[in-house]
Each structure stands twice: as C-alpha cells, then as structure tokens.
Amino acid sequence: MIDFELGDELALIRETALGFANDQLRPRDREFEKARAVAAEVHEAFRAIGLGAIEVPEEQGGAGLGALARVLVFEELAAADAGAALALDSLGPALYPLLELAGGDALDALARPVLERTGARGVLVWDGAGRVRRERGRVSAEIPWVPTDRVDLLVILDPTGAVCVSEGIARSELRGAGLRAAGASALRLEDAPVRAAWEGAAGARRALARARLYAAALLVGVMRAASDFSREYALNREAFGRPIAHHQALAFLIADMATAVESTRLLVQEAAWRIDGGEEAAEPCATAFLEAAEQAMFVTPNALQILGGHGFMQDYPVEKFMREARTLGLLFGGTDAAREEAGRELDTTPGPAAVGGAGA
Amino acid sequence: MDFAPDAATRKRVEQLSQLGRAQIRPLGLEADRLGRPTPPDHPFFDLLIQLGQGRTRWSEESEAKSRDASRSRGGSSLVTLCLAEELSYWDRGVAVSFPGPGLAEPSILSMGTPDQKRRFLGPFVEPDRPRWGSFAMTEPGAGSDVAGIEASARKDGRHWVLNGAKSFAANASRADWIVVFATVDRSLGREGHRAFVVERGAPGLGNFAIERKMGLKAYESTSFTLEDCRLPGENLLGGEEHYARRAGFRGAMKSFNATRPMVAAMAVGIGRAAFDEARVFAREHGRLADARVRDRLERIRRRLRAARLLCWRAAWLADRAQPNILEASMAKAVAPEVALEAACLGMEILGEVGARGDHLIEKLFRDVKAMDIVEGTGQIQRIIMARRLVKLPSERG
Helix, strand or coil: CCCCCHHHHHHHHHHHHHHHHHHHHHHHHHHHHCCCCHHHHHHEEEECCCCCCCCCHHHCCCCCCHHHHHHHHHHHHHHHHHHHHHCCCCHHHHHHHHHHHCCCCHHHHHHHHHHHCCCCEEEEEEEECCCEEEEEEEEEEEEEEEECCCCCCCEECCCCCEECCCCCEEEEEECCCCCCCHEEEEEEEEEEEEEEEEEEEHHHHHHHHHHHHHHHHHHHHHHHHHHHHHHHHHHHHCCCCCCCCHCCCHHHHHHHHHHHHHHHHHHHHHHHHHHCCCCCHHHHHHHHHHHHHHHHHHHHHHHHHCCCCHHHHHCCCCCHHHHHHHHHCCCCHHHHHHHHHHHHHHHHHCCCCCHHHHHH | EEEECCHHHHHHHHHHHHHHHHHHHHHHHHHHHHHHCCCCCCCHHEEEHHHCCCCCCCCHHHHHHCCCCCCCCCCCCHHHHHHHHHHHHHHHHHHHHHHEEEHHHHHHHHCCCCCCCCCCHHCCCCCCCCEEEEECCCCCCCCHHHHHCCCEEECCEEEEEEEEEEEECCCCHHHEEEEEEEECHHHHHHHHHHEEEEEECCCCCCEECCCCCCCCCCCCCEEEEEEEEEEEEECCCCHHHHHHHHHHHCCCCCCCCHHHHHHHHHHHHHHHHHHHHHHHHHEEEEEEECCCHHHHHHHHHHHHHHHHHHHHHHHHHHHCCCCCHHHHHHHHHHHHHHHHHHHHHHHHHHHHHHCCCCCCHHHHHHHHHHHHHHCCCCCHHHHHHHHHHHHCCCCCC
C-alpha cells in the first residue's frame, strides 16, 4: 500500500548525507566555486561516510544501494552545493551505461580506477542528435561543456548503446555558468580511440533514464535550498512595517515555492521507486527531470527576487542557486529531449489513464 | 516507500470504474443536459444502497472501541481518497449526490456524543432506503470567512432557537437532517459557533431553493432559511460541555485535515477525465504527431501526477494522525488549478467542437472550476500554508 515512510536504513542514509552537507559543504560553497574543486579532506570525509559510490555494486567497492538512496542523498548534497555533489561523485552518471550495458568486468576495469583515485572524474555525455562521429573504432566530437576539470573516463551514450573513451581527449577550460565546484570544460575528440563499446537500445534507454533522475535529484536539492533560504530571509527582512513574508504577495509566492519543491520531490522519488522496482521507467524519469527543471526555474529566480538587490549580489547563495538550477536542466539533452521522451509515450501507450496511479 | 495502492484498493477502484462507465457518467451527462439534480427517487440511488453504498463509517463496535478507534483503523482516508478520485473521474456531481451522511459525517463523528452518533448515524448503518445527511456552514454573506456567519442560536429554556439563512448546502432538501452552524455571539468569532442537527420537518426550517449552477448539476446545492426554528437541547452537537471544553483550546489550530486532500483528489479525478478525453480526441484526429499538442498534454499528465502525489501524501499523514495541514493545503491549492488547466487544454484540442456545448470535456470545463472554491479557495489554502511557513498573522485576532 502507498507508504511514504523511508524505513530505518534510508532515513539513516539521508540523515548522514544531511549532516555531511551541512558540516562540510555548505560553509565552503564559495570557496569550492572559486577553487573549481572540492578540498581533498572533504573528498576523504565523503569517502569515510560510505556514500561515495551509492549505486555501485558492492563487488566493485560501492554501497550497492538503489535509485531511491541516490535521490535522497543527492537532494541533501545539492541543497548545500550541487557543484560539490558532482565533484565528489567521481563516476557520476557515467556509471549508468556501465551498469546497464556493460556489467561486472567492465565495472572492474573501467569504473574501479576512477572510484579509487581521489578527484578522478567520469563524465557522461548524451548524444541524442548524432553529434558524435564514430568510424573504425575511433570517435570525433565537439562537446561544448561538461561540468568537470578533468576526464579520466568519458562515456558517450546514444540511443543504440555507449562507447567509452579515455585517451585523445583535448580539454579546454571554461568559466562555466554554474556548478563551478565541479569544474567546466569543453572537450574535443579527434579520432580518439574507443576503449570499449556496447550495444543495446533498452539498456541505453534505462541508462539515460537514470542519468535524468540523477540530475532531477540535484535540481530538487537546489530548489529546496533556494526556497528555504529566501523564506528565512523574508521572515527577517522588514519593509513597510512588517516582515516582507507577511505581505500577502510574498506569502503566497513562498507557499507556491514550497509546494513546487514538495511535489517535484515526490515525482522524483516515485520515479526512483520505479527504477528500484525494475521498471523501465524512461517516461517517469524524463517526466521527473522535466518537472524538476521547470519548477527549479520557477523557484530559484523567485528566491532571488525575494532578496531583491541582495539576491543579485554574491554575498548570498541565491544567485548561485539560480545559475545551478539553469545549468543542471541543460544536462543530457535538456528539457526538450526529455519532453520528447515523455511525450512519445502518450502516442505509443494505448487506452486511457496514462496518468497512472490507482485508476490506471 | 511504496507508490502503489494495494490489491484490495485497486480492486475497489476497478469496481467503481465499472459502475462509473455504466451508470455514473451517463447520469451526470443526463443531469447536465436536463439542468436539474438527479431526483431522490431515481432508481440509481436504490442500486447504490444494494451495492453497499450510502453507509456511515460509524458503527456500534467502533463506538465501543472508544476514541482511538479512528487512529488504529489506519489507511482509511488514503483508501477513501483513491475511491473519491475514481468517482470524480466518472462524475463529480453524481459523486456528491450519493446517499449517505456526506460532509456532515466528520462533524458528527468528531463532535457528537455517543447518543447523537447512534441517533443520527445509526440509520445509515444498514439503510432501508437511500438517505442523505447535509452540512450547512456557508451563508450568502459568509463563505471562506466562516467566522462571519450570521445565523444565530439563542437559548430558550431547554431549547434552542435558530434564525438565519444558509446557502450552497449539498443535498439539503432531500436530507433526513442538516448539520447547521450558527453563532451565539457574533463578537466571539469562531468561538461563538455552535453546531446543531436540524431534522427534516423541524418548525421554521424551510424555503428550500435549489441553486442554478455552471456545472456539477447532478447534485443539489440548496439554500434554505431558519425562522425561529426551535430545537430540543439534545440537538446541539456535542452538548454544552463540548463547547465549554473547547474554549480552553482557544487559538489551537487543528493539526491534521482529511477533507482537503479528498477534495483535491476529486479535482485530480476530473482533470484526469479531461486529460484522457483530450488525448483520445487528439489521437483520433491525428493530432498527437504535433509536438505542440503532445507537449501540452505531457505537461498536464505530469502536473496531475504531481498533484495526486501531494494528495496521497497528505492523506497518508492524516491516516497516521500526523500533522498535515501544510501538505493538505498544498494538495488543495495545486490540484484544482491543474485540473482546470487540463479541461482548458481539452477544450483547445477540441477546437470548435468544444464550443458546441455537447462534449464531455466542455462539461468538465464547467464542473471543475468549483473545485478551487469548495473546502477553502486556492487563496485560503495559500493563507493556511503561509501561516505554517512564515507564521502569517491572521487578519482577525
């Protein structure tokens, strides 16, 4: 039966992530942004609490947890610093093609070295529009932005499968619009050798779904932080004789922002629950990502608005939240590709009740 | 975590769905066409009684199990909510016309003495025929601001004398009794409110007038008046001790609410109906290949799904007697807006067909607007949320 209880294990995991985020990430967000990296001791602390490789199977040295654990933990981390969350998660969503298409040996050979080297980064690039050229075991592509300053393992996912590249990648540093704690680079591949390649449309679809869910969880964290921060500010800032939160125009906006966070979180958690239940979940994950990206662009600019001029200044984190929300929504083909995926299902599934739930 | 109703609930939803397709939707369309509520002697209501509908949640056994019976029952409001959504999917107007104690039941359960529960809800345990209860708070001059009600209650020996006018009370003219809220002293605000059970035929109860509505025509929204309506003392819900006791809790806000998520779920049901119809129409007319149409349908499906999750979560909290005021208002604020958007989009997809006035979506478009008004408007919900989120002060002390 419908149940929103996390259970002891997941509640503890979330609690741990929350504590880590509050102690290690939140106070240093601007420092990491400036350094384009998370401090080494923070990497170590993250490893120490055992959340370093949440969804990596235990045989490969991971925590062997599911998508629900992932979204809970990453909401907490992103609520403190979404860029740091990416920087800390060395494999990132590049894990998913390996999990869904490759299997244990490839995880050992390709994922393990990235997981074991502090600061190493795996990068996932989605190629939905055929921008990557593949010829005789070599790959060429121009990738305008990836949120990292180093690439130890590049996984390029497309609708038919994935290829893995680790050499022949020319990287140029970018300023980056957001998520700078994770870095920002443009990549140029010119006949880079393919290290491994896997075929499989179903696995590719599932890998993409999980990558979208990953970004959606980060978006929920960012918008929650923005909503909470601006609400607190609105209670302390006075104008026209009372806290600005008590002017109905803002009170209603604050209520709508909190609602957006809550409803998006539920959509994300439901999609994660479907993944963990073994469902294909391409549509629910695309839907969750889309909703998260849209609602984040409702919540974060309004959070800045509530702070007024202060919001525009970098003394407060809300301008960062807004940049991060916008940037996260550009990952993996962005919202239009997700819309395409979610909308396709409207046409292919017969009969009514596509909303799902009890009436489905 | 679990995001699926259990098999037993799914089965009940499926049964409702069959009844919905065969009876409820056609009845709703008929009432809409004829512009009148389904008459109380309609055979559909007898069928419902045969099917086990029109009952009360109260029973002698539940009474015996004392006050925490409602706590230990567990899961009931979530199940009811799933059923309410499905009923409204087929026709929300017909759903409200269902026999039973209706909206008045929670008041009697929460305030009534054991004798009152037995007396007023007892006939609904195994009803011999379709019976209705009714609930009357709203007045011509007092809607969302319930503290502003003017209907007066005056003590006269062992009796009470009621005067005033009530409006928009569902099923009032066919009801065995109506729970009526009146005030003993307007200057006391809600503190001065008393709830009475006014039985059919009570002296001074009359002038029933069925309102003409934009939609939801299958049930009667009725106004009536109380003119020196004399009631025995036993008809004061909870007895005088109840109000003396309650005065001690002045200002204490209730910590959970089960009706707002329910009404929100009904809105989801209407929205889902509009969405399904619009999608079928779009497909039949080759419009789903158009990304402009598909994208907008996708958005509606997504927003409906999110609204339903908010409803589920609020009801789940209520079932566990955990605070859910914020969550209940979130659901109630979101669902009617999304449902209206669904019906609006449906009309747009129909195009000129929508303007003819004979398509189901056009009816849903008229029906759905009420959902953002009943059980607290969207604006009231935002005030309630803001009280929790930023301690928004009340306009009145």
